[in-house]
Amino acid sequence: MNRIGFDNQKYLELQSKRIMERISQFGDKLYLEFGGKLFDDYHASRVLPGFAPDSKLQMLLQIKEEAEIVFAINASHINSNKIRQDLNITYQEDVIRLINEFRRIGLYVSSVVITQYSSSKLITQFQNKLKKMNINVYHHYTIEGYPTDSKRIISKDGFGKNDFIETTRPLVVVTAPGPGSGKMATCLSQLYHENIRGVRAGYAKYETFPIWNLPLDHPSNLAYEAATADLNDVNMIDPYHLSAYNKITVNYNRDIEIFPVLKNIFEEIYGTCPYASPTDMGVNMIGSAIVDDEVIQKAGKQEIIRRYFNTFNRYYNELCDINELNKQELILKKANLVLEDRKCVKKAREAQKHYKVYSGAIDCLDGTIVTGRTTELMGACSSVLINTLKYLAQIDQNVHIIETKLIEPIQNLKTEYLGSCNPRLHANEILIALCISAQTNENAKKALACLNQLKGLQAHITCDLSNVDLNTYSQLGIQVTYESSKK
Template sequence: MRQGFDNDKYIELQADNIRRRIAQFGGKLYLEFGGKLFDDYHASRVLPGFEPDVKFRMLRSLADDVEIVIAVNANHIEKAKVRGDLGITYDEDVLRLIDVFRSHGFLVGSVVLTQYAGQSAADAYRRRLEGLGITCRLHYPIAGYPHDIEHIVSDDGYGRNDYIETSRPLVVVTAPGPGSGKLATCLSQLYHEHRRGIRAGYAKYETFPVWNLPLNHPVNIAYEAATVDLDDANIIDPFHLEAYGETTVNYNRDVEAFPVLKAMMERIMGSSPYASPTDMGVNMVGFAISDDEACREASRMEIVRRYFAAADAFKRTGDGLEQVERLRSIMKKAGVDEDLSPARGAALDKERATGAPAGAMVLPDGRVVTGKTGDLLGAASALLMNALKAVTGTDDELTVIDDAAIEPICRLKTDHLNSANRRLHSDETLIALSITSATSPVASRVINGLERLRGCDAFFSVIISPTDIDLYRRLGINVCCEPKYERTGLYHR
């Protein structure tokens, strides 16, 4: 795939900028980490070449100076809030994050329960953490937050929160998801540090929107598409424009909150180190873009993907029409429509020609291959096999998996697992291909083409199963579906 981002340059620039910010505050910095620290697949899609774990790798270059604090909202624990991308609760994700950080040599100092008000589930979780040897601290709701500055920055406000003892110059405050209280945790710590005579500062690490790209650059518009459920909007930072005469991009919530945040820092530190929300950021991602047009092209595709994801969700649930309409407006702003990818037209044409659900995929060399639902394979399986044949130079007419290897799986599904659908999902197809590869050099060659499909775009004429969508995504293939079901009826699995 055409690359548009330089990871090595990004790591060097980003680590250097964070070091300078630590020095600016006399040797200690609380860094609020917005977005995903690793597995950032949105960034890798809109900035082709951006590796999903590059921010994590960048922090590893500072590992000896880094301490991790994980914030989680006690109300989210009480309500068993679930991460949509992983399907696990926030409290379980905290444990997952700790394991990941520790496995890479990071010090995880504490977990802080924010908005703690005696929730029973939070109490049980605190006991669980302490039983695991994990330090747990409590931060409380503050009356009048965020506007009553005098009360917030006082012994009855931040002063009531537990002080989190830290030992490293860079304290990264992260969380399992939004609304976890990362900013409040950072400001509470600043209050306690300054009361103790310890110099410390605050900065924010948020990848999007990219502050030094134009407001209507497709990369920034793609961020609006990604956060359509939050009703975020990219805007020009008026504080930065007034202070420096320089046009930069931020998003509405940070701009709206800045006067209050600035007033808090003035009360804590005596004066605010920042004249604008842009000043607070340490993001250097815009300087590591190596091919602007490649990033523009990739971002336009991501905007369309977000539209189809919302349209599919609306079809499934009947909820989210406003998001669909807003994404239509975002597509219009970006100058794209539903037919941006040639895969859509190819899939719909294939369905019209055959009368069967179909899919199409754009290969790295620009060729478009198709596949349709048959007697033994679903559309996702057929497309995957045809794409693998194409990228490995295997004759399209050649049978790679013998029916004798497929039929037993079909019988198992219907005769013993009570499935009404005997056709193989894409994961079952890969298992059959893998078994065949033990004795077939052709199958072995075909299955080794999987990595070459990473980053490709696939489109289906119907909503395919969650099993197939999950398999494609694990392979790094981007999936869109026409917002319609394969069959009529009220209940769909």
């Protein structure tokens, strides 16, 4: 059984209280930067077993009448069609998905700001979609000298050239589809413009990671570095907090770099800054809801290895440079990990060595690791999936639960009519065959009934995975890694 290391209810209570305290600290308006995922924070749920992916959303729903949401998305992420890896959709697709989801549950989304704006066909297409949804679109621009040249930043040539985002509610939540979207710069730009308009506005940061009251090299914090390796984020001791309070806390480089700018903005507006450090401006209560650090450390280590494989595959498919891969290797060393500390990696590699074909392994909750290999009918991904369902249903591995006559028509459709060179069934196709077989085969029916037991299991495949297989595993809740064959 999965052990829980995080008390989600305690977290909601502590976090709601802290945010309400921060709202009351300021006068007319509060810009609250939401770091991480607002709607489905799967990274947090993986590294903090017990954390609900929609925890931040549930907290926000309690104060929805006072709140409106502004999305920030970086122009470069639109132009590069940057992918949100856990959902395998582009950032712009995710923004539209989230707007629709938020509206469905009664949250008010007022606008989208495109940061570091420059004109392009993809950006124009994205803006047109937003306008059809009655979403206001604003542009913020690259500022020379950002974030160190505070004199230029706080001027007409800095924040002054950005569009002012029109908002109507006292709490403005600034969120984004992923890191590097410009959420903080959006908030600071708004403070500058609000001050010109005579509005007393404040700023606070709701960032899940790094966890400020855990050690710098705690696996949870290292897992955050691994998750943002493409941004070259680095966890650091907050020097401002150490100087002000003689207390060690953890923050990350971009917040520490931007703090002097934030401090100058507040001093120009109020004559003084309410925060002595980047840690002060945060409201994160994650660390106070950890109830089993051993569980949390184990989950963080597994995430570090998963992130390594993700970068490894991206590098060998020419989607990132060697520096990102080198950083992941450094994080592995910091955490004293090797790849085979992920048990399914070791078993999958052993199976490949034994059978001399691509293989897979799935780590079940009871500690049993099921393996599968490539056959004439199925790829490794499909084979290990069926074998795991047989194990969960207590069916002997030698028993066939899908008849060959059900697989062959699907293979024929793929190769003869759909132009596929690979006759082997993908994970979704083998599940369709299992569904058909379950109509007449009692063992297939028993195996099919175990699909809900796959959620949260760990898997590793020793070859490239297609998007179809990745999506199927994601939908089943299986956390899968794989190894690019382009070596």
